[in-house]
Amino acid sequence: MTKLSVNINKIAVVRNSRGGNLPDVVRAALDIERFGAEGITVHPRPDARHIRYDDVRDLKRALTTELNIEGNPIPGFIDLVLEVVPAQVTLVPDAHDAITSNAGWDTLANRAFLTDVTARFHAKGIRVSVFVDPVAEMVAGAKACGADRVELYTEAYAREYPDDPQRAVAPYLAAAEEARRQGLGLNAGHDLSLENLRWFAERIPWTDEVSIGHALICDALYYGLENTVQLYRRELKF
Numbered sequence: 001m002t003k004l005s006v007n008i009n010k011i012a013v014v015r016n017s018r019g020g021n022l023p024d025v026v027r028a029a030l031d032i033e034r035f036g037a038e039g040i041t042v043h044p045r046p047d048a049r050h051i052r053y054d055d056v057r058d059l060k061r062a063l064t065t066e067l068n069i070e071g072n073p074i075p076g077f078i079d080l081v082l083e084v085v086p087a088q089v090t091l092v093p094d095a096h097d098a099i100t101s102n103a104g105w106d107t108l109a110n111r112a113f114l115t116d117v118t119a120r121f122h123a124k125g126i127r128v129s130v131f132v133d134p135v136a137e138m139v140a141g142a143k144a145c146g147a148d149r150v151e152l153y154t155e156a157y158a159r160e161y162p163d164d165p166q167r168a169v170a171p172y173l174a175a176a177e178e179a180r181r182q183g184l185g186l187n188a189g190h191d192l193s194l195e196n197l198r199w200f201a202e203r204i205p206w207t208d209e210v211s212i213g214h215a216l217i218c219d220a221l222y223y224g225l226e227n228t229v230q231l232y233r234r235e236l237k238f
């Protein structure tokens, strides 16, 4: 069954809006684990607008499920990941001024760099996932870099789903089949929601993990965090 890793960036956004420690992101993460999530994802950005490097250190000490650290492997990020040693690092090529992640890696053009970074994380026993658009060549390129998994960037899926779910998922199915052929594990994330999650997971049931933040935290405003985590998990059980 596909695992749910909850991205808690948006909880840190609320905290940072006032200073102080309310809400407490570590406590929220522990509760999210208790409510049934199988992992916690964080995506610290260079401007520290949500999760901060010290949050990541605190989370690693406290969590009992898998910690997935996402981000662009700039030197500070690499040092943090090597220090914290999460279960998984997800390499994302985000520009420093991007409002959120907006593209996957070109794994062919960046092969030497990704191979080097992947080897450094592997030396510490950290699983490496590479964020890619749903393009077979990029999936194969991630394998050539030594990655363990790819994370398919699902923004386009989520955008197209309301108009035509079948068309929206088609490139993801093809990319997921390529990942399976290559012997890569498979993650997916970005803009997944209660509306679109089941369709994706049912068609690509070998997805190892989805990481979901924005929509899930928005839903929690209405349904509460405990109910929401369980609602998302229900979408992955069929």
Ligand SMILES: CC(=O)[C@@H](O)[C@H](O)COP(=O)(O)O
Pocket: 007, 009, 010, 042, 043, 045, 070, 092, 099, 100, 101, 131, 189, 190, 191, 213
């Ligand atoms: C890698 C990815 O898809 C992102 O969704 C990301 O982790 C979310 O980051 P923000 O919370 O900064 O938008």
Ligand SMILES: NCC(=O)COP(=O)(O)O
Pocket: 007, 041, 070, 151, 188, 189, 190, 191, 192, 211, 212, 213, 214, 215, 216
């Ligand atoms: N890797 C995707 C992620 O962690 C969360 O993305 P989103 O649900 O906040 O769009």
